[in-house]
């Protein structure tokens with residue numbers, strides 16, 4: 087039994103993911119938040135800027151200082167915009183200090199990062215120290231730097247894992263139609279994320295150019311080496327939270343709907359946070375919002391021979407802060423559901 091809690095730092099506390107980490111870690115029995123940082127600390131308690139935190143914490147954002155974080159805490163969550171952690175991670179990596187990076191900076195090869203994020207990548211020696219970790223398939227890590235998966239990538243990979251791991255996907259027929267609530271875009275306002283453009287509307291964006299395409303392809307390729315491409319689009323749902331992924335795939339070898347259902351059920355039988363729906367039932371977003379669950383359902387069309395897989399998650403929890411805590415739980419050897427036993431609000 088731990089006599090003292092693990093101390094955590096959150097960098098990027100003023101963003102949606104940082105605030106979600108702070109909210110979830112409040113209930114974690116073994117991890118407590120000791121340091122929070124933002125770019126413009128004013129010395130005031132965090133609750134002055136975010137009144138929903140009144141009376142919950144006694145913390146003020148500090149300027150980012152890697153040495154201070156390493157002296158005061160045991161793990162750091164980097165909840166920073168893309169393009170930041172690649173520049174601030176070095177001291178942690180050199181000291182082998184535990185990091186869970188929620189951004190996309192350490193998920194890809196240098197070439198892919200440059201191509202899809204249009205930014206200068208971290209140096210190869212730093213990239214080599216990071217480990218991409220889809221938490222439900224956590225492998226005993228050999229590194230302290232964990233690249234937490236992206237939100238769309240999480241929902242998509244969990245939808246395809248049972249098939250790819252058994253080399254069953256027809257590599258030329260993997261079509262993903264993914265939709266996200268607006269909190270996935272972070273707090274910065276843009277024309278496309280303006281209320282008037284999102285409310286009562288539905289828009290596809292970044293067709294064939296979304297930065298999660300290489301992340302998904304890279305992991306699918308590890309599971310099923312002949313996969314090199316996916317067809318992937320993203321759209322904005324006029325809701326705050328939630329991702330709904332529809333995957334349309336063909337199989338290399340015929341399988342009955344019952345065999346497919348069993349394959350999914352067997353793959354996820356011991357995975358706390360992935361729930362497979364009963365045969366021919368498909369999940370909806372509301373059943374997972376506010377939780378760390380990914381709910382998955384499938385339906386097969388014998389005429390077109392397309393299998394449709396629906397996967398839903400809360401982008402802020404399973405797609406970001408919740409999965410980050412799940413990864414931290416694995417890292418420290420806590421039961422993976424510690425601090426994450428959440429039930430959807432539903433109504």
Ligand SMILES: NC(=O)C1=CN([C@@H]2O[C@H](COP(=O)(O)OP(=O)(O)OC[C@H]3O[C@@H](n4cnc5c(N)ncnc54)[C@H](OP(=O)(O)O)[C@@H]3O)[C@@H](O)[C@H]2O)C=CC1
Pocket residue numbers: 097098099100101102103104124125126150165166167168170188189190235236237269270271272273274401402405406
């Ligand atoms: N929102 C989501 O659903 C998901 C987000 N993610 C990833 O998590 C990360 C955070 O996302 P999200 O919270 O939505 O983003 P936000 O835009 O809401 O917040 C970004 C945070 O990064 C901080 N930041 C920006 N520039 C710097 C800098 N130069 N140095 C230090 N901190 C900086 C901001 O601080 P300040 O306020 O002081 O500017 C802010 O706290 C991103 O990389 C995102 O891609 C991943 C999966 C899902």
Ligand SMILES: CC(=O)N[C@@H](CCC(=O)OP(=O)(O)O)C(=O)O
Pocket residue numbers: 168188189190191235236237266267268269270271272297298320322
């Ligand atoms: C709705 C919305 O805009 N979502 C964001 C998700 C961004 C994200 O999570 O970024 P990284 O994983 O690349 O860090 C997007 O589509 O770009």
